[in-house]
Amino acid sequence: MAPPTQETVSADPQAAQLAALLAACANRDRAAFGRLYQASSAKLYGVALRILRREDWAEEVLQECYVSVWTHAPDYRPGLAAPMTWMTSIVRNRCLDWLRRPRLEVADEDGALTEAAESDSPGPLEALERAKDRHAVARCLAGLEARQRQAIALAFYDGLSHAELASHMREPLGTVKTWVRRGLLKLKSCLELQEQA
């Protein structure tokens, strides 16, 4: 089981720069931390905003995440994950934990979520279409059946749980779970083929 090799640190100058900044943060370099924030916050704020759909929540989560990035910078291992992968995972996990707070389960106050689901989540999915040349994962996602692709994109970008996917795609829970599971399996074998090629 070879680790995924897309987006490795050495291959990508931007990733190499972020990795250098993270290494400086590990040495408690606050100036480097400021530069890391400048280089990454717009992307990560976008990720948090998309999942949480409320600016005040996204701000709160992003603050916590950057404090966490600073605290855990000494634990970051460039060999294991690209810097953006590492930071994105911190943000997405924190967002999902945030959504779990019971009173927040009704997050879709303005209906934007439903709209996004009904319009096949246009933003990122369209962007993915354009990104096919750049990312193997986008290429592989494009190769999935439409409903599998939609379920995975809604889960990744909008942070929907299985139950939320079922409700927004208006399909039984079991069906949606199967789409996700099969979609992920196909995604993995497609990525492995791409790596070998």
Next chain:
Amino acid sequence: MNCKNKPELRERLAAEYALGTLRGRARDRLRRWMREDAALARAVGEWEARLAPLAQEVEPVRAPARIWREVEARLGSGAARSGWWDRVAFWRPLGILASGAMAALLAVVALLPAARPPPVESMPAAYIAVLSDPRTQRPVVVATAARRDTRLAVRALDPAILVAGKSLELWAVPRQGGPVSLGMLDAEQATLTLAGSADRTLGDVPLLAVSLEPRGGSRTGAPTGPVLYSGPCVKYW
């Protein structure tokens, strides 16, 4: 149910955790398993790496300036740094170059093993800092750590430096960036826990300093009281 001997289940749970569809108690449980099951943790890491490029397609949104302000405030902002920090920055090169301080350090290193047993047993200390009182030029605090250890052994050579009702806070002053708190010296001897191995946390720290703070330490994350003692921090093997 555990997934240790079920590679297919492990793979599915890892993928769903990384995607985010694994929720609630299942999510908590997987986090616990990840701590004990290195293969599971690796599988999650691989899935996160597979999916992460998708996040690059999210439209970037300029983060409001107050996010950064709040982050800085939580970590101890640059504002608290002026004054104290300027003073340290001013004589920081001195701390490295001053032959007097270095001589004091070497003298203490030479005397230390004879005077008392080494603070971290069985391993010779690799990083050593000797902090002096600038008025008397006498060493008053010694801090030592082995290279891969996260424990920093700190000792007040003169117990009289402890101040009732206040805390002596020990700071690492790195080559770049602001001082980082290492903890309190509230007794004659203390073992402080570093944020990482000494190689990581002290490797680029030429100077340690002690400031006088309210009981329990600075509330801002940066030194607020007067700097009482300071001295070079060196790696000697």
